[in-house]
Amino acid sequence: MFMYSKKVMEHFMSPRNVGEIKDADGIGEIGNPVCGDMMTFYIKVKDNKINDVKFKTFGCGAAIAVSSMVSEMAKGKTLDEALKISNKNVAKELGGLPKNKLHCSNLGADALHKAIENYKKKQKNKK
DSSP: OOOOOEEEEHHHHSSSBOOOTTOOSSEEEEEETTTTTEEEEEEEEETTTTEEEEEESSSHHHHHHHHHHHHHTTTTOOHHHHOOOHHHHHHHTTOOOOOHHHHHHHHHHHHHHHHHHHHHHHHHOOO
């Protein structure tokens, strides 16, 4: 039996920034077929900063806690700062994750990074 940290439990029980942004500037979706976790991140960007973040996650408690933590870490950051959010940062902010749940922290950071890439691609296409 593995134990989750208090912070993981807190983010799982009352996750922050759940939902979707209808007119999102960037959307990033990622899934892990092995564990069945699916994450979608939505971002609103203003002046090169992440103004708003929402997510929808289908997965285990750790996946939900990770999504919640990533969304909090990304809010207010510049795009470059948000791209530096790594699975290690996320797991550390959550007070650690059980070894068999570390892949969840990859998903959160990757989904955020995909949303940023999606935003940048849309900006290029506008020009």
